[in-house]
Amino acid sequence: MENSNKTIEVTDLVKNYGRTSAVNGISFAVRKGEIVGFLGPNGAGKSTTMRILTGFMHATSGIVKICDIPVAAHPVAAKRKIGYMPENNPLPEELRVREYLKWRAKLKEIPFRKRRKRIEKALELCDLKRASHRIIGRLSKGYRQRVGIADAILSQPDIIIMDEPTIGLDPHQIVMIRDLIASLRGRMSMIISSHILPEIEMTCDRVIIINGGRIVAEGTPDSLRKDFIDTTVYQAEIQGDLTSLKENLAKLDDSLEITGNGNADTEGFSEIQIKGAANQNQSENILQHLTNIPNLRVRALNKHKPTLEEVFLAATKRSWDTLLPDTDPDESTFINQS
Ligand SMILES: Nc1ncnc2c1ncn2[C@@H]1O[C@H](COP(=O)(O)OP(=O)(O)OP(=O)(O)O)[C@@H](O)[C@H]1O
Ligand SMILES: [Mg+2]
Incomplete structure (x- = not known):
């Protein structure tokens, strides 16, 4: 590197x-x-x-x-x-959002002629434009977090560090913050x-x-x-006898472990978990094997990620x-x- x-x-x-x-x-x-x-x-x-x-x-x-x-x-x-949003970011309760960002822009020594533009951009990215006149102490937690992020990105730093x-x-x-982070991707x-x-x-x-x-x-x-x-887990929905299924699957691969609580739904299907070796995908083999077992019905088989x-x-x-x-x-x- x-x-x-x-x-x-x-x-x-x-x-x-x-x-x-x-x-x-x-x-x-x-x-x-x-x-x-x-x-x-x-x-x-x-x-x-x-x-x-x-x-x-x-x-x-x-x-x-x-x-x-x-x-x-x-x-x-x-x-x-660096733009830093500390853990439990303390904010001045009495200030309005825009006032706070103005004060922070000054502290960060953002050149005076650039301040207004930077503040508008941060407000826009954090979807705070409509809340810019509101008093921080009266904002909900999510809005406060966004004010913290707006502060962190204010000087358009190379690096953003956000603690929770x-x-x-x-x-x-959470989705809004995720989208916000995605919108900053590549810039910092x-x-x-x-x-x-x-x-x-x-x-x-x-x-x-x-x-x-x-x-x-x-x-x-x-x-x-x-x-x-260290294991790959498959989830299946089956109708049939679990004990004979275990014996039968061992013929395919005797290292497979099968668990299930046997609780059937209204249609008589129950969920089972089949544990196999890690970093292998045996879905096709297992499915083929299950479908060939007499008196057993399979409704679904998924490899769990x-x-x-x-x-x-x-x-x-x-x-x-x-x-x-x-x-x-x-x-x-x-x-x-x-
Ligand atoms: N100011 C401090 N004085 C003394 N010990 C501290 C101080 N801050 C943190 N520690 C101790 O240092 C260790 C690491 O704490 P730190 O806050 O960095 O953990 P963290 O990974 O951020 O945890 P969390 O997920 O709870 O935020 C802990 O044992 C903590 O008790
Ligand atoms: Mg911490």
Whole structure:
């Protein structure tokens, strides 16, 4: 990867809060225009990393470069490249939306002659034009989040860093934020943290999963599925005897595992799950085999695509298993939260 192609470069980042180690030596890079999802359980170190990236907090050690500028040595220059929406973004309740953005434009040292245009553009992109005169303290959560995003994009920075931009939003507002992020695609690099994993999957090019201050998985959602999901699950709707089905399917492949609760619907069909080897598609063979079993009817067969949530659970569990054998994650200091 060309150096000039990296907008963010993090090397061996460490952050200790007193005796608590929040970030434990992480390294990654973000390319120009790339949208990266930053995932991890509560207390994993996401917000801490974001605060260091945006120059709001010093690292204990390690190097962060923003568009080739080392943040530790040149925090002001690096900050100019970034629009940041912090976790639980505090906004001045008494100001009107446009007043707030005017104040922020001034603070960000956007040249006076450009300010008006930039504010209008940010209001437009965040669908805030009609709310621009409203007092922030009286806005709903979704509107406040949009004000936070409008602030982040105001100076048209190269990089946007958003810490849980969709937290607490209803599905309509989540779709709006997703569309907004999509409309910014290509104009800037983005790092977005979220616990709403379908959101991340729809929005991001690449995902970084951290746990206990370390990167435990990194890649596109599809590559992570390959790395972390060790079975392929098929879902079928069948009518017939489950025990004889199990015996019969073993003739096709004796490693297939079949589960189902046997609860039939009004038409006598019940759902079963067939677990097979990972990274293989046996749908056709299984379907053919099922349809040839006497006294068995098949109404549907689908290969289940593992969700990012399943990948997340597998990746974080694997890291707990390898790093903390015999330790209950809930009791470990690994995910401690003060
Ligand atoms: N200001 C602070 N002082 C002391 N410890 C802190 C401070 N901020 C965070 N921590 C600790 O650092 C660790 C990482 O916290 P951080 O807020 O970065 O996690 P996170 O991944 O953003 O979690 P969440 O999903 O809950 O937002 C946690 O153990 C947390 O308790
Ligand atoms: Mg956080």
